[in-house]
Amino acid sequence: MDAFIADINHDFQRHKRLADAALAELADDAFFRKPGEVVNPVALIVKHLGGNLLSRWTDFLSTDGEKSTRNRDSEFVLTPQDTRAALMQRWEAGWSALLGTLHSLHDADLGKTITIRGEAHTVQQALIRGLTHAAYHTGQILYLARLFNPTGTWQTVAPGQSSSHQAAYRKS
Numbered sequence: 001m002d003a004f005i006a007d008i009n010h011d012f013q014r015h016k017r018l019a020d021a022a023l024a025e026l027a028d029d030a031f032f033r034k035p036g037e038v039v040n041p042v043a044l045i046v047k048h049l050g051g052n053l054l055s056r057w058t059d060f061l062s063t064d065g066e067k068s069t070r071n072r073d074s075e076f077v078l079t080p081q082d083t084r085a086a087l088m089q090r091w092e093a094g095w096s097a098l099l100g101t102l103h104s105l106h107d108a109d110l111g112k113t114i115t116i117r118g119e120a121h122t123v124q125q126a127l128i129r130g131l132t133h134a135a136y137h138t139g140q141i142l143y144l145a146r147l148f149n150p151t152g153t154w155q156t157v158a159p160g161q162s163s164s165h166q167a168a169y170r171k172s
Helices: 003-024 028-032 042-057 072-076 084-104 123-148
Strands: 113-116 119-122
Touching: 003 084, 003 123, 028 042, 028 084, 028 123, 042 072, 042 084, 042 123, 113 123, 119 123
Parallel strands: none
Antiparallel strands: 113 119
Protein backbone atom coordinates (compact mmCIF):
# COMPACT_ATOMS: atom_id res chain seq x y z
CA MET A 1 0.00 0.00 0.00
CA ASP A 2 1.39 3.39 -1.02
CA ALA A 3 2.15 6.10 1.54
CA PHE A 4 -0.92 8.37 1.38
CA ILE A 5 -3.34 5.47 1.05
CA ALA A 6 -1.61 3.73 3.97
CA ASP A 7 -2.05 6.84 6.12
CA ILE A 8 -5.73 7.13 5.21
CA ASN A 9 -6.22 3.40 5.83
CA HIS A 10 -4.53 3.71 9.22
CA ASP A 11 -6.81 6.53 10.31
CA PHE A 12 -10.00 4.84 9.05
CA GLN A 13 -9.02 1.69 10.95
CA ARG A 14 -8.20 3.72 14.06
CA HIS A 15 -11.66 5.30 14.01
CA LYS A 16 -13.28 1.90 13.49
CA ARG A 17 -11.36 0.46 16.47
CA LEU A 18 -12.42 3.39 18.67
CA ALA A 19 -16.08 3.06 17.67
CA ASP A 20 -16.06 -0.74 17.95
CA ALA A 21 -14.58 -0.58 21.44
CA ALA A 22 -17.20 1.94 22.56
CA LEU A 23 -20.02 -0.05 20.95
CA ALA A 24 -18.87 -3.23 22.68
CA GLU A 25 -19.33 -1.59 26.08
CA LEU A 26 -22.86 -0.33 25.37
CA ALA A 27 -25.81 -2.33 26.63
CA ASP A 28 -28.66 -2.80 24.16
CA ASP A 29 -30.87 -0.25 25.91
CA ALA A 30 -28.12 2.37 25.56
CA PHE A 31 -27.44 1.38 21.94
CA PHE A 32 -31.06 2.21 21.05
CA ARG A 33 -31.59 5.09 23.53
CA LYS A 34 -32.51 8.39 21.96
CA PRO A 35 -30.74 11.01 24.08
CA GLY A 36 -33.00 13.87 23.01
CA GLU A 37 -35.93 14.75 20.80
CA VAL A 38 -33.78 15.64 17.79
CA VAL A 39 -30.71 13.54 18.61
CA ASN A 40 -30.01 10.21 16.94
CA PRO A 41 -29.39 7.14 19.05
CA VAL A 42 -26.16 5.21 18.52
CA ALA A 43 -28.17 2.62 16.58
CA LEU A 44 -29.03 5.16 13.87
CA ILE A 45 -25.47 6.43 13.66
CA VAL A 46 -24.35 2.83 13.09
CA LYS A 47 -27.11 2.30 10.50
CA HIS A 48 -26.28 5.53 8.67
CA LEU A 49 -22.51 5.14 8.61
CA GLY A 50 -22.79 1.51 7.53
CA GLY A 51 -25.08 2.52 4.66
CA ASN A 52 -22.88 5.44 3.68
CA LEU A 53 -19.70 3.37 3.62
CA LEU A 54 -21.33 0.58 1.62
CA SER A 55 -22.65 3.02 -0.96
CA ARG A 56 -19.55 5.17 -1.25
CA TRP A 57 -16.91 2.45 -1.40
CA THR A 58 -18.57 -0.30 -3.45
CA ASP A 59 -17.30 -0.08 -7.05
CA PHE A 60 -15.61 3.14 -5.96
CA LEU A 61 -13.69 3.97 -9.14
CA SER A 62 -16.43 3.00 -11.59
CA THR A 63 -19.82 4.06 -10.17
CA ASP A 64 -21.30 7.08 -8.42
CA GLY A 65 -20.79 6.94 -4.66
CA GLU A 66 -24.50 7.46 -4.10
CA LYS A 67 -25.90 4.13 -5.30
CA SER A 68 -29.46 3.90 -6.58
CA THR A 69 -30.03 1.11 -4.03
CA ARG A 70 -29.32 3.43 -1.10
CA ASN A 71 -32.15 5.20 0.66
CA ARG A 72 -30.31 7.63 2.91
CA ASP A 73 -33.46 8.92 4.59
CA SER A 74 -34.34 5.39 5.76
CA GLU A 75 -31.00 5.28 7.58
CA PHE A 76 -32.49 7.65 10.16
CA VAL A 77 -35.54 5.53 10.97
CA LEU A 78 -35.50 2.45 13.16
CA THR A 79 -37.73 -0.41 12.01
CA PRO A 80 -38.57 -3.74 13.67
CA GLN A 81 -35.93 -5.35 11.42
CA ASP A 82 -33.25 -3.08 12.89
CA THR A 83 -32.00 -5.37 15.62
CA ARG A 84 -28.61 -4.69 17.06
CA ALA A 85 -27.24 -7.74 15.23
CA ALA A 86 -28.68 -6.57 11.90
CA LEU A 87 -27.34 -3.05 12.36
CA MET A 88 -23.90 -4.34 13.30
CA GLN A 89 -23.91 -6.58 10.23
CA ARG A 90 -24.63 -3.51 8.09
CA TRP A 91 -21.85 -1.64 9.92
CA GLU A 92 -19.36 -4.41 9.18
CA ALA A 93 -20.46 -4.65 5.53
CA GLY A 94 -19.84 -0.93 5.09
CA TRP A 95 -16.42 -1.06 6.71
CA SER A 96 -15.54 -4.14 4.68
CA ALA A 97 -16.40 -2.33 1.44
CA LEU A 98 -14.25 0.63 2.49
CA LEU A 99 -11.24 -1.39 3.63
CA GLY A 100 -11.36 -3.62 0.56
CA THR A 101 -11.36 -0.56 -1.67
CA LEU A 102 -8.48 1.01 0.22
CA HIS A 103 -6.42 -2.13 -0.29
CA SER A 104 -7.05 -1.95 -4.04
CA LEU A 105 -5.99 1.70 -4.40
CA HIS A 106 -2.55 3.14 -5.10
CA ASP A 107 -1.24 6.67 -4.76
CA ALA A 108 -1.30 6.84 -8.58
CA ASP A 109 -5.13 6.70 -8.31
CA LEU A 110 -5.33 9.87 -6.18
CA GLY A 111 -5.76 12.23 -9.15
CA LYS A 112 -8.47 10.15 -10.84
CA THR A 113 -11.97 11.58 -10.88
CA ILE A 114 -14.93 9.82 -9.27
CA THR A 115 -18.44 11.08 -8.55
CA ILE A 116 -20.51 11.34 -5.41
CA ARG A 117 -24.13 12.35 -6.07
CA GLY A 118 -23.04 13.41 -9.54
CA GLU A 119 -20.40 15.78 -8.19
CA ALA A 120 -16.83 15.25 -9.37
CA HIS A 121 -14.14 14.57 -6.76
CA THR A 122 -10.58 13.44 -7.09
CA VAL A 123 -9.95 10.14 -5.35
CA GLN A 124 -7.89 12.08 -2.80
CA GLN A 125 -10.79 14.45 -2.11
CA ALA A 126 -13.19 11.52 -1.74
CA LEU A 127 -10.84 9.78 0.70
CA ILE A 128 -10.54 12.90 2.85
CA ARG A 129 -14.29 13.50 2.67
CA GLY A 130 -14.95 9.90 3.71
CA LEU A 131 -12.45 10.00 6.54
CA THR A 132 -13.85 13.22 8.01
CA HIS A 133 -17.37 11.79 7.78
CA ALA A 134 -16.34 8.60 9.60
CA ALA A 135 -14.42 10.61 12.21
CA TYR A 136 -17.44 12.85 12.83
CA HIS A 137 -19.70 9.89 13.50
CA THR A 138 -17.03 8.10 15.54
CA GLY A 139 -16.95 11.16 17.79
CA GLN A 140 -20.72 11.01 18.17
CA ILE A 141 -20.58 7.33 19.11
CA LEU A 142 -17.81 7.92 21.66
CA TYR A 143 -19.66 10.89 23.16
CA LEU A 144 -22.93 8.98 23.51
CA ALA A 145 -21.12 5.91 24.86
CA ARG A 146 -19.55 8.12 27.57
CA LEU A 147 -22.93 9.72 28.30
CA PHE A 148 -24.72 6.37 28.67
CA ASN A 149 -21.82 4.49 30.29
CA PRO A 150 -19.84 7.05 32.29
CA THR A 151 -17.72 4.39 34.01
CA GLY A 152 -16.79 2.73 30.72
CA THR A 153 -13.28 2.53 29.33
CA TRP A 154 -11.81 5.75 27.98
CA GLN A 155 -11.19 5.15 24.27
CA THR A 156 -9.04 8.27 24.05
CA VAL A 157 -6.70 9.86 26.61
CA ALA A 158 -8.60 10.01 29.90
CA PRO A 159 -8.86 13.34 31.75
CA GLY A 160 -5.83 13.89 33.94
CA GLN A 161 -3.75 11.36 32.00
CA SER A 162 -2.24 13.60 29.34
CA SER A 163 1.20 13.89 30.94
CA SER A 164 1.53 10.13 31.44
CA HIS A 165 0.10 9.16 28.06
CA GLN A 166 2.62 7.39 25.86
CA ALA A 167 2.24 8.32 22.22
CA ALA A 168 1.47 5.25 20.17
CA TYR A 169 -0.23 6.71 17.13
CA ARG A 170 1.30 4.37 14.60
CA LYS A 171 1.16 1.39 16.93
CA SER A 172 -2.64 1.47 17.25
